[in-house]
Amino acid sequence: MEFSSPYPNKINWQSLSKHQRLQSLSQIESSAPPSYKSNTIKEELVLQYVRVFERQYVELFQERERLALVVRNEYGVKKFISTFIKPTLLPYAELYDSHAITQFLHNYLTYEPLPSPHQLPSIICSPTITLTHQKGDSFDLSILYCSLLRGAGYEAYVCIGRASGKVARAERLYCPEQIRDDDDDYIQYESFKDANGGTAASADDVGANGAAAQQQNDGTASVATATTKKKSKYSLKKRMRLESEFDQMQKDKEDQVAGENGQNEQNTDDSSDQYIHAWILVLPNARSMAPPTPHPPGVPITTNPTSTPHVPLPADQPYFIETSTGEQKPITDTDYKQIEAVFNHQNYWVNMQENVPVAQTDFDLYNLDNWEYIFVSEGSDDENEGLGASLKQPTENDDGNGAPTAADTVESGEHDTQVLDLPTSWVGRITLTKEQFFSKYPGKNKRIQYMDATIQLYTPYSRDDCLTKSITYFDKDAPSKKLSEHLFYENREDKLIRRSLYNASVSVDDTSPPVQRSVKHEWFAPGRRKGSSIEALKEVIQVKSEKNEYRFYWDARLDGLEKRIELFHPSTSFYPRKIVLTFRGRTDFLSYRSVTYDMNTQNTASGNEHPTFKSMEERSVLKMSEKFERDSSKIADEDVAKRTFYLNEGRMRLLYHYGPDKITHAVREYTKRGDMSIDIVDPFQARPKLSDAISEYKELLNAEKNCEANIRSANVEMKSILETRQKDEQNVKYVTTIYDTLLNQPTPEEIEELKRKERERLEKLKRKDVLGSLYPKEGIKSEEQAREIFKKCLRNMRKRLLERAKILEARLTHERNQINRRRTAYQKTQEGSERNEEEFVKFWEDTMFRMGIIRKRVERNKIESKKEYAQLQEELLNDDRLAPFLQRERKKFFSQKESLETDSMHSPSRLAVSTRR
Template identity: 30%
Template sequence: MDATKLVSIDGLRSTKVKRSKDAEKNAVYGGARSPDDSYISNTHKENLCLEYVQNFRSNFVRLFPDRKELYLTAKNEFKVEKFVCTTIRPTQLQFRELYDLNKCAEFVAHFLDYEPLENAVEPPSTLPSSTQVLDWGVGDSFDFATLLASFLLGAGYDAYVVHGYAPKYICECDQSQTVCPLVTDVSDEAGAKDEGEKNPQDVGDDEIAETKSSDNDDALDADEEAPPSEEKKDDLLDAPSGEYKLKTHGAIESKFLMSAAEADSKDDPGVGGAPISKAFTPQPIRWDSDDEDEKQVEENEAASSDPLYGKRVHCWVLVRGGKRGVPEMLFVEPSTARIYPVSESPYQGIEAVWNAKNYWVNMQTDKDLVGHSFDFGNNDLWEFVFIDSGPIALVEKEQGERSMMDMLNDPIVDEEKESNEEEEEKGEEVEEVDDILDIPESWVNKLKIDRSKYNVRYPPHGQKVVLYKKAKLELFAESFHDQGMVSRFTLFKDVARTVVKESVETFINRRDKLVKRIRKPLERMVHESFDPGRPSSLKYLVEWAGKRREMYFYVNARLDGLLCREEDVGKKIVEKFEGRGDKLTYRSIAVKESLESGNSTFVLPGGAHSPDLVVLKMTEKYERNDEKDASEDVAKRTFYVRENKVRTQYHYAKSCITRNTINHDKERSAEDVGDQLEVVRDAEKECLSEARRAQNETADLLTTRKHEEQEIIIDQPVFETASSRRDEERKVQEILEEQEQGDKRQLDYLTPFLMNINPKDLTREDAMKVKENCLKALKDRLLERANIIQNRLNEENKELAKYQAAFQRNQRDNDPDAEEQFEKECSEAMFRIQILEQRLVQHEESALKKYKDMDNKLVADPRLSVLRHG
């Protein structure tokens, strides 16, 4: 097999030659869209530019015979020779998203299908316009780079097209052996924890992690006085994963030394540093390169004796720092949207760089790409084709000095002519800039993308799949997936991509406000994230099937200040609060899935398919209330339900190391402890009541989530809703105007009424009869059309009445979904009724005019002239 014939990872070969022939044929014989003159011919200035560039090429070959021929010109899709710089068309599109470097690169990479070059070691013979590339929907690396550079220049970036050399996997757009940029660390060693050692409480959100920093209720109970011995054992144990382990507090550490170490680590990033997060969620998208991984890929290519290693031609984009907040030189790979710092890029060499203003030849071929300078004003490093209208053009030469630019732009050396020119120009300045040929404007029309095509994003079917090392990324256009999904990232444990380790799904426009779902099948864990606006203000829902459940809320949107609710199924329930007026911050309920022991009064509902939960112990914590004395301000109250005891602990007073603690025994008489026992009993009832309410709320929330997943509803964006309504109105108009089309197809309105009558022998009585029959037929037709509209209006009103009757029945049956469905159906019915009513009014107004116009037309008809003369 010829090594120069490439195939992309998607199995595509270069078809540019065939497509260009088809475009040329359409230009010659005429097609659906005739090309502009700039596409099929050159202006006088362009011909001068080509002559100038050809002279530059000839002299460059003469001076540097060992260098490869420069890619200065190429034929466009209509076989017209064009200077490559003029093929770039800086354009700013109307889509705000494409104003950003990352988003723009992603759009180009996904909007077009990538095909490799026809010859792996030569640039393409055809460089079509970007308008044609967008129309084709497919292109090679030169097409991708030209299009991306056009968009970036239009958005204000300092962008350039780079012609150079790249490894095979980049030239073939093969990312199957590279790390997905959505993953910060894919290697198994970096993951470094067995599945069984994973603590289900290690939730990967900083906000979630903060909620776990509060004091542990059980640990505090262990240091306090006295529940029974069994309870002490429970208080010392922490078993979120179902296994009992003794909690270790570790050695006491100095906060001063810790803060000093943290300050040292900030001064020296190489020392210390922040601990590695245990987050299970992928970090935000970072389009950084994984140097070790890509270097390994290149080493593997070299080791496999790739016959074209280091010779494969490729094209990409350079973005120089300084504009639009770009801090440094960056390389952008248009086929994958990856962004590399120049010092960390996988590219192997550069021949030339160009943009819409000039073309620069790289003279640093003896240097490694890492050591390249991109100072295009340095003539020792970069040779330019056109002289800029700046200081470079007015540089004063010393006597006898001759720059390389002069030698490249001069014709073939003529000794006599050269000597004469040296005598004439000796000691003089370069000619004025006005006499220097500047680069022509781009011959490409302004680039345009219809909003409908832009919304597809991944033509032609609105979806795309990209394979990475141990990972797969599925992308969907907005509103194309029936679940509202826009991306699904799957991380696998094996290279063959058979065992799913983690899956991250992203959603948009869902009625239930779901925006992200993370699944870990091996751990039986599901993490869901929601936007604000849900009932109960749910923010996160994390579940380990049958073991643990965590719910986090938008606390500012809740009246009770609930921040999170954590539940070890069948064992313990913990709630945390913020900003409550009663200063409550924490509530925990120890439970047991059995009715064999304990007071049956203290029972929580267990759910539809779960046993009831017997309450063993309840604990509440309060923050300090400055309006009360510390000795009267409750800090913690623990209800030992099985022992009928209550312990109340108060806050520490200022400068005190002890606090008041009162133990109540509910079996004793109230006189022993005064009125405080009644207060404690009321607090216990209130705590149990709140626990039951929270349990019922949780059950309703889980039931609602199950129902939402069974019937997923997608809300269309506003502009799509308006568009669909316009389409529906258009259809109604077409149906109502079907009868009018019959009138337009009639060739002679009098023909049906003049049958069996000779117009030449038409008497006044016959003419009057013809006129009356014609007007009567028109009147009947207008009445018939009015009846059609009225009948359809009556049908819509009947349907609306049915909706209202059904809604009233559902209300009696307490159907929770009836109101939402009723509002939707009523909205659609009222819209149709409004259209029909407007149409009926318009028809009544136009009917009189049509009748009058027909009467005048009959009187003026020459075949009925007897009516005028009689």
């Protein structure tokens, strides 16, 4: 049984209250199944059974609150509350883990507080209606949460009790989501390699939480790591931590007293801050302790840098799920004051642990000392189980000996040998279409407001700039002052996944006033290309009037470029005073290259061109430097560590690596005037020969030219990257996967074009190949070959047409001969009977009729033959295989055809006469 929503899609349910939504339901003709509007015999029996339990409970515990056992659904029909739950596993791999389910429902649904916070709701909606409205109170949402969690295999229950006003009103003063801005926690290229089957750890595994999760998932990881690491013989021994036993005893006593005081304060809380509320209880089972499901194949991995990572609670401990926020909370959370009852789709349990804090509640639901359940499992041997097993206390209906009356005996079901089980849920099938699943939010967007932040969520592909999430943080002391803004993107063709804008005041020193500092930081996913080359841009950091930093996926580039840093002078931000390039993984061991420009050069950049790269070509270079990593194949005195070119001074300086156990290194300096200075560290090392020094000087001159050319090439590439980025921002394009059938649906124009092509394909299949076996396997190579095939096809067609004409002429000749022979025979017997004359006349008429038909066929065949011949000739000339070689024939044929059509338009009678001829 599948539920179809009776509501038109144009109704905006988010703007209506629950009362208004129920009123609109009663006014609209509903197509809901009959189970929504009536009860079966078994459901009526269950309601009678539950009312007996409720009556006994009220008589015995008059001071306790009323239980939510029998409630009305959206159609006003009374139902047992456990039958509202419909365990359902939705056909989406992403909705299989508890955290994914709760996050999706929290985003997809809107929470509304109860209209009367100290009273149970009079009407509870079914999960199908809640999913259609995308809005509900804590009871509506909890039933839907429980249905999906139960369907995914979790042992979930709906808790009914009291919570603080902060929880009931879903008040969250400060944003719990904190953006991580440290460089190590930004998206790492190794995490993408790990997702594709590599061995590198993800970014979350680097942190403390990730390390703990890694150790929990694989207990042997830490052991393997410990055994592989070599212990240094110079490592210091850890000191023993000395602790006083007396101090520890005093601390334990203080903690015990503080705990008792806190418990007393919790028990004496103001009842005005306790609101009726419903939430989810998840007990540990095999499903909750299973590892998270892997990412489904074919679904794009979200590459946005994560915010505060989700830290799952211990799987072997029960925990709560708050339906108003979608958060997992421990059972020790003090916002939950009291639990009256829990239920699922099979039973209903009443909490008999009075005056016990929620944190100390025993959740063994089959312990009759702590919980009372209504329905007995079939085949139970305990005669005291079931309806009021622990409620058997003396009441007004009992006699002096405590024996129940006959009515109580019948009501309690003692003489009933059959066990009443709970009927299946009356709720229809819970369905979620692909459009609903991918929409994610009500109206495809959702806004969450805090005192210090604003979070705006958008459905993927719903905005032109592919924005899916934005977080804006404000100053707590001045809420109107914006501190930072973080924008997250998905599925962009330019691979942009995040942009962060920071605005803060920075104090340079104690005497000067603070300076306003504006920072823009962008992140890109791997895969940025420029033509056939890989650009590999990873991050862009722009600090206004200070520096621009560009980071790259160095192992995706041929030159191994890792960073490009442009430093600006405080007096001007038109062009950088220094550019620094860092490299990794190069075979020439180059790790650093920098260039310093002359700041006295006039800037002549025009307004339409990028001032940075326009002015670089016109400015003089003061200094260029290159640094190299250690090459183990060379000795230290011959392995260059840094070489610097002072272009304005005309000198070059070489610094070599430090040798083992050395505190000094070799230095060589050359000038273009011919001077040379060589410092040798090792006194036993021979000084280089003059010829070697001259050769090294020439190599340095070539290295200087190459360094300057490489810097110029890097500037040109950076200019191209910035121009591409500017075009990308002006025209944002999105990408889809082949698995996305919703976004890859063709437009009406594309559908019509596909239909047209299909019709043409079918027509070509119906038509016979005009060339047939005459077309050579190797194809047509020359004009003579094409003309020969063309003439041969026409000859074959002419031959077939002549054969058909001969057949018609032969039939006409045969009829003539027949009538001639019959006429000769009749003339010989003219004095015959009247019967012979009648037969001859009838034969004559029939023969002449057939001859007339044959003559018409002959005339029609002449006309059709001409048309077929001309049609074949046109098809041959239009054939793609012959047309390139028969241009002259094509021109002649179509010119004659055009002239004939023109003559037919001016003289139709002439055409008719020619046709008759």
